[in-house]
Amino acid sequence: MWRSKFVRVAGSLFQRNVCSPHWRYSSFYQPRHGPVTHYPFGPYFHEKLLRVTVPLNIYRTVKKDAKSIIDSDSPLTITDIKQYLHSKHIRFNDGYCCLHSPSFFLPQAPEGSGKERYELFIDKTTGHFFCKETLVEGRWEDFQDCIQVMRNEGTTSISPNVLIGFPASLEEQEEHNLEMKEVQRIWNSSVPFSELMDEEVQLVKTMFQISKITNATLKKFGVRVFKPTKSLVFPWFCVRHSRLRGIKLISASTKDGLQVIYTEATVPKVSSYHNLFGLTLIGWKDSEVVLTGHEVDSMAVTQATGLPSLALPRGASCLPPILLPYLEQFKKVTLWLGGDMRSWETSKLFSRKLGLKRCHLIRPGEHQPCAIDALTQGKNLAKILKASIPAAHKSIVSFKQLREDVYDELANVEQVAGIQWSRFPELNKLLKGHRKGELTVFTGPTGSGKTTFISESSLDLCMQGVNTLWGSFEINNVRLAKIMLTQFAQQRLEDNLDEYDMWADKFENLPLYFMTFHGQQNIKTVVATMQHAVYMYDISHVVIDNLQFMMGQESVSIDKFAVQDHIIGIFRKFATNSCCHVTLIIHPRKEEDDKELQTASIFGTAKASQEADNILILQEKKMVTCPGRRSLQVAKNRFDGDVGVFPLEFNKVALTFSAPTKLKPKVRRVKAETNDEPKELKPIKPAKTKTPKNEKQLKTKDDGERSEI
Numbered sequence: 001m002w003r004s005k006f007v008r009v010a011g012s013l014f015q016r017n018v019c020s021p022h023w024r025y026s027s028f029y030q031p032r033h034g035p036v037t038h039y040p041f042g043p044y045f046h047e048k049l050l051r052v053t054v055p056l057n058i059y060r061t062v063k064k065d066a067k068s069i070i071d072s073d074s075p076l077t078i079t080d081i082k083q084y085l086h087s088k089h090i091r092f093n094d095g096y097c098c099l100h101s102p103s104f105f106l107p108q109a110p111e112g113s114g115k116e117r118y119e120l121f122i123d124k125t126t127g128h129f130f131c132k133e134t135l136v137e138g139r140w141e142d143f144q145d146c147i148q149v150m151r152n153e154g155t156t157s158i159s160p161n162v163l164i165g166f167p168a169s170l171e172e173q174e175e176h177n178l179e180m181k182e183v184q185r186i187w188n189s190s191v192p193f194s195e196l197m198d199e200e201v202q203l204v205k206t207m208f209q210i211s212k213i214t215n216a217t218l219k220k221f222g223v224r225v226f227k228p229t230k231s232l233v234f235p236w237f238c239v240r241h242s243r244l245r246g247i248k249l250i251s252a253s254t255k256d257g258l259q260v261i262y263t264e265a266t267v268p269k270v271s272s273y274h275n276l277f278g279l280t281l282i283g284w285k286d287s288e289v290v291l292t293g294h295e296v297d298s299m300a301v302t303q304a305t306g307l308p309s310l311a312l313p314r315g316a317s318c319l320p321p322i323l324l325p326y327l328e329q330f331k332k333v334t335l336w337l338g339g340d341m342r343s344w345e346t347s348k349l350f351s352r353k354l355g356l357k358r359c360h361l362i363r364p365g366e367h368q369p370c371a372i373d374a375l376t377q378g379k380n381l382a383k384i385l386k387a388s389i390p391a392a393h394k395s396i397v398s399f400k401q402l403r404e405d406v407y408d409e410l411a412n413v414e415q416v417a418g419i420q421w422s423r424f425p426e427l428n429k430l431l432k433g434h435r436k437g438e439l440t441v442f443t444g445p446t447g448s449g450k451t452t453f454i455s456e457s458s459l460d461l462c463m464q465g466v467n468t469l470w471g472s473f474e475i476n477n478v479r480l481a482k483i484m485l486t487q488f489a490q491q492r493l494e495d496n497l498d499e500y501d502m503w504a505d506k507f508e509n510l511p512l513y514f515m516t517f518h519g520q521q522n523i524k525t526v527v528a529t530m531q532h533a534v535y536m537y538d539i540s541h542v543v544i545d546n547l548q549f550m551m552g553q554e555s556v557s558i559d560k561f562a563v564q565d566h567i568i569g570i571f572r573k574f575a576t577n578s579c580c581h582v583t584l585i586i587h588p589r590k591e592e593d594d595k596e597l598q599t600a601s602i603f604g605t606a607k608a609s610q611e612a613d614n615i616l617i618l619q620e621k622k623m624v625t626c627p628g629r630r631s632l633q634v635a636k637n638r639f640d641g642d643v644g645v646f647p648l649e650f651n652k653v654a655l656t657f658s659a660p661t662k663l664k665p666k667v668r669r670v671k672a673e674t675n676d677e678p679k680e681l682k683p684i685k686p687a688k689t690k691t692p693k694n695e696k697q698l699k700t701k702d703d704g705e706r707s708e709i
């Protein structure tokens with residue numbers, strides 16, 4: 001569907017093709033036929049990523065379209081941004097994550113008058129800009145457009161309404177209005193603690209384990225109680241206008257009359273809920289902040305220490321770059337995201353995003369739990385904060401600096417082993433868990449169900465909060481999402497269409513993103529997109545289906561295995577540097593009818609197999625007596641060396657491989673010879689130049705043919 005957007009700039013209407021990567025001003029307008037999308041998050045890669053949810057933004061509309069692919073271009077760098085600003089004589093200060101510039105959406109104070117306010121923030125990584133005063137935001141291209149318009153008009157400022165010319169669709173507007181009504185309704189019917197009876201206050205505090213939080217603190221942070229659902233209500237106020245923008249509800253319920261379960265809900269939905277809880281209490285002179293993962297932790301910190309504290313909107317799961325401008329004023333940021341190893345790992349990653357030099361980390365441990373627990377246990381929070389360690393590390397360290405880390409690994413064996421699959425306990429037994437920074441190579445015969453299996457296993461992790469990015473080059477995103485949704489609902493939704501919205505609503509809230517690539521792709525572009533996704537959405541698991549789509553088809557004379565090794569090396573480096581797990585699906589290089597696949601069936605040389613931390617093979621034949629049955633072989637496991645095989649049962653209705661709980665399959669362990677070398681690895685001579693007969697015909701499944709190599 002072809003749609004255009006119109007932007008009203010300084011009184012003129014310019015047609016804008018938001019799909020074009022090079023669109024600038026009207027004279028640069030390049031019409032291009034195809035679907036139109038607009039993503040507000042980044043200057044370059046925004047059209048290569050697709051989230052399941054549609055973030056609602058009143059200034060911008062965001063459209064989902066699986067086919068919105070743009071040609072490759074060189075990524076934006078901080079040097080590009082600075083050079084542009086210099087060339088246009090735009091003043092700026094270098095901040096931690098952003099460049100700060102006087103906002104051209106406000107009347108400009110004369111240079112050197114001392115009245116200039118550097119309220120416009122330009123993200124150093126993406127070029128995305130945000131004016132804290134007017135709340136106008138946009139892409140780097142939009143920034144350049146505004147400058148161009150001002151130059152043409154001979155003005156030094158521009159109306160903030162310039163970017164409001166992108167109307168949201170009626171449907172989105174309606175959804176937004178409904179959400180705001182809901183926010184107001186819940187807020188108006190919620191009760192401040194001061195209006196509750198003493199017994200009620202005690203009951204609520206006991207239920208939410210916040211007995212040590214005083215009524216004064218709850219009042220200061222504006223927390224209320226919504227009686228109909230027995231929930232705590234945390235407000236999201238706009239800092240500028242004190243307007244209510246959203247709410248977070250935390251409800252408590254009991255399971256089996258014993259265990260208390262807390263559930264969280266936000267309006268608007270999580271993807272657009274960008275509240276830094278506590279922001280309204282921050283003064284412009286504050287130069288130090290404690291960043292926590294939960295609202296109650298922030299309240300505990302402020303109450304116990306008097307220090308400003310902010311809570312991230314989605315806990316330790318992500319730090320959306322749109323929040324970074326609000327953290328620029330702080331010279332010291334202490335990350336105290338929780339009391340477990342996962343929060344610790346995340347705080348190390350977030351400190352990279354925030355600027356290592358200003359970040360300090362609280363190391364979780366028995367004596368340093370999360371802030372609310374520390375308060376409840378009567379610990380000295382100021383002392384814990386004082387013991388925080390600088391995030392910046394030196395290139396050379398001694399064991400003295402490592403000893404605490406080593407102790408943590410020994411004392412938290414389960415957490416170090418990674419996230420556990422809930423649908424595949426056999427994988428937990430062999431691999432022990434899913435860990436950040438590893439490279440898993442997955443193979444299996446053509447059409448054996450590789451995509452189906454990895455789809456379910458990645459969904460399993462995603463449902464547990466692992467931020468996941470799919471690069472599906474073979475089947476399009478609609479088909480992939482359909483498979484995942486079926487696996488999520490564990491039923492044939494074709495026969496239960498009335499349940500579609502209910503499942504889709506739940507599915508939409510998963511931290512799941514798709515690259516919009518399809519067919520052959522350049523590895524550099526793919527990796528750059530992955531890097532962007534890690535920055536924007538804190539992705540910790542990337543699935544690539546499959547490597548053959550990055551191999552290129554032009555030159556038949558190139559040694560294909562050398563290319564494959566090279567690509568595996570690139571993914572290895574990405575996994576390590578970005579602390580992100582990469583699962584790479586690879587077609588086997590040879591399939592012989594009567595033989596099981598081996599590690600050597602995938603790789604050209606032993607070097608490539610050494611790069612992988614885990615090697616998984618979906619075996620189709622011979623492993624079990626019943627023909628057509630599948631089993632999963634863990635052929636390499638660098639974490640602890642355990643390898644083995646277990647049968648898989650395919651459920652055609654739910655498209656799942658996970659066995660029903662009653663019939664859990666048994667794992668057959670195979671002792672690995674070494675940790676690093678797969679058991680059945682044989683030295684293989686690199687293949688010569690001959691291309692397998694049908695390799696040249698590599699096509700996407702949507703081209704109507706299966707990929708065969």
Ligand SMILES: Nc1ncnc2c1ncn2[C@@H]1O[C@H](COP(=O)(O)OP(=O)(O)OP(=O)(O)O)[C@@H](O)[C@H]1O
Binds near residue numbers: 446448449451453
């Ligand atoms: N164990 C199984 N038994 C029968 N059908 C299966 C099984 N696993 C998957 N399928 C079905 O086979 C088809 C192909 O599955 P899938 O695309 O996952 O295979 P693949 O190994 O990724 O294929 P390719 O080698 O072409 O990439 C799908 O329609 C899927 O539902």
